[in-house]
Amino acid sequence: MGLPEITLYESGHTRSARCRWLLGELNLPFSSKTRGDLAQDSLRIGNLPLSKLPVAVIDGKVIFESAAICTYLADRTEGHSLGHAPGSWARGQHDQWVSFTLTQMEAFLWNNALNTFVLPEQDRLAQGFTQNEALFTKSAQVLEAALGSREFLVEDRFSVTDIIVGWTVNWGARLGLLDQAPRLLAYLERLRARPACALAPLRQG
Ligand SMILES: N[C@@H](CCC(=O)N[C@@H](CS)C(=O)NCC(=O)O)C(=O)O
Known part of the structure; x- marks a missing residue:
């Protein structure tokens, strides 16, 4: 092809x-x-x-x-090691972490964003921010534990899973929600070390 x-x-x-x-x-x-x-x-x-x-x-x-x-x-795309073959256990793990990240982490941050700066002011809700942050943080601890001593999420090799999940982890870090998640912060450093990484920089101070 x-x-x-x-x-x-x-x-x-x-x-x-x-x-x-x-x-x-x-x-x-x-x-x-x-x-x-x-x-x-x-x-x-x-x-x-x-x-x-x-x-x-x-x-x-x-x-x-x-x-x-x-x-x-x-x-x-052929000739690379970023994917997980459909039907493999690794692919199951990829789908698990992608679904988890989008539904149990990113959705809460997006809801806060919607009600902070995305929706027109008259359509925004005034409540739910703290609850959204707490739900995000709880899920982040699941990811923190799953990462354990590994460098990357699936088969301990950098893959498309880390690109998808890493983006959301980075959003949480930029919002200061990962102070209790040192493994995720170190994971982000590993992701940032890749020349093609397109994550937004962490805010300083
Ligand atoms: N779940 C979608 C999210 C897409 C999305 O919400 N994109 C934002 C930019 S990050 C957008 O286009 N926002 C404009 C809008 O909400 O009208 C994805 O991951 O692609």
């Missing part, structure tokens, strides 16, 4: 950074487009129920959701 033709609609350090990072790790060339481009192109490319970023067009087909884009590209 030759190289796919890839367009990535993306925006800085938002969740699209997962895709940019994965593409860098796989050494796959791609065209980068902006949110404005997506608004212009959306009628032509279709299949964008919420018009959120990232969106990828791969060999003419549209796919959205950062975790799905990353997992699909890792699956279909």
Whole structure:
């Protein structure tokens, strides 16, 4: 299979950074487009129920959701060790940690973001922030324990799982929610050491 033709609609350090990072790790060339481009192109490319970023067009087909884009590209690209074969135990572990991260961690931070700066002021809820942070922190401790003395989450080798999960861990660290999770903070350092890493920098002080 030759190289796919890839367009990535993306925006800085938002969740699209997962895709940019994965593409860098796989050494796959791609065209980068902006949110404005997506608004212009959306009628032509279709299949964008919420018009959120990232969106990828791969060999003419549209796919959205950062975790799905990353997992699909890792699956279909040959000659690397970032993926987990469908049907393998490692793939089960990948799917477990991705689902856990998106539903039991990221969703709580996103809800806080929605009610802090994403939604128009009149649509924001005034409560729930502390509860969301507590639920995120509780789940982060599950990840902290699962990492144990390993360097990476699945089979103790860097993989697409770490790109997806690492993005959310980084969000928590940037919000100061991982002070009781030293293994996750050290994990982030390992992720940042990779040349293709596209995570937002940790805030200083
Ligand atoms: N679960 C989606 C989240 C997509 C998402 O919410 N993207 C944000 C940027 S990080 C966005 O497009 N926000 C604009 C909006 O909510 O209207 C993914 O991981 O791709």
